[in-house]
Amino acid sequence: MLPRLPDFVDPWRLADSRRRLRASIPLARFPRLAEILVSNDGEAVCTLGFYRDGQRRTRVDVEVRALLQLQCQRCMEPVPVEVDARATLAVVEGNDEAGYLPDEVDPLMVDAGRLRPLDLVEDEILLALPQVPMHPAGACTVRIESMPPEEATPDKAGEAQAHPFASLSALKLRDV
Numbered sequence: 001m002l003p004r005l006p007d008f009v010d011p012w013r014l015a016d017s018r019r020r021l022r023a024s025i026p027l028a029r030f031p032r033l034a035e036i037l038v039s040n041d042g043e044a045v046c047t048l049g050f051y052r053d054g055q056r057r058t059r060v061d062v063e064v065r066a067l068l069q070l071q072c073q074r075c076m077e078p079v080p081v082e083v084d085a086r087a088t089l090a091v092v093e094g095n096d097e098a099g100y101l102p103d104e105v106d107p108l109m110v111d112a113g114r115l116r117p118l119d120l121v122e123d124e125i126l127l128a129l130p131q132v133p134m135h136p137a138g139a140c141t142v143r144i145e146s147m148p149p150e151e152a153t154p155d156k157a158g159e160a161q162a163h164p165f166a167s168l169s170a171l172k173l174r175d176v
């Protein structure tokens with residue numbers, strides 16, 4: 001069992017001492033994630049590595065792994081989704097500071113000098129989720145009712161040939 005994350009950390013101090021936090025977090029502790037999970041069971045395992053880069057910027061390497069149960073958007077049954085998210089962020093205190101970052105460096109906005117690691121981990125999980133979670137093609141547990149086109153097409157064509165004036169007579173009936 002890994003230790004719990006502290007509620008708040010000072011990212012600059014952790015960066016100065018090159019601290020690495022490793023923790024496992026029950027999925028039930030992520031309120032935004034809970035809204036889209038089919039089940040709260042399980043946990044996310046994360047590593048947050050703090051350091052200063054060559055420009056003396058405060059950086060955080062984030063790694064998060066979790067196995068989530070989402071709802072398949074095709075059959076509406078649970079679908080397991082594995083998250084393995086990685087990000088390297090630069091800690092900034094406002095938009096001005098974020099503006100100085102090179103394009104390839106993503107900012108991590110920190111308010112009032114303290115960072116809530118739980119929010120950061122939840123953000124990274126949410127960013128890593130598929131837009132439309134689905135089982136692989138053909139793997140849905142519930143069969144979707146739809147006629148395969150190779151069966152449906154000849155039937156329709158045959159009907160049209162057998163009753164060439166069916167639609168015409170329907171029109172006539174409506175006229176009367």
Ligand SMILES: [Zn+2]
Pocket residue numbers: 072073074075076077079134135139140141142
């Ligand atoms: Zn499905």
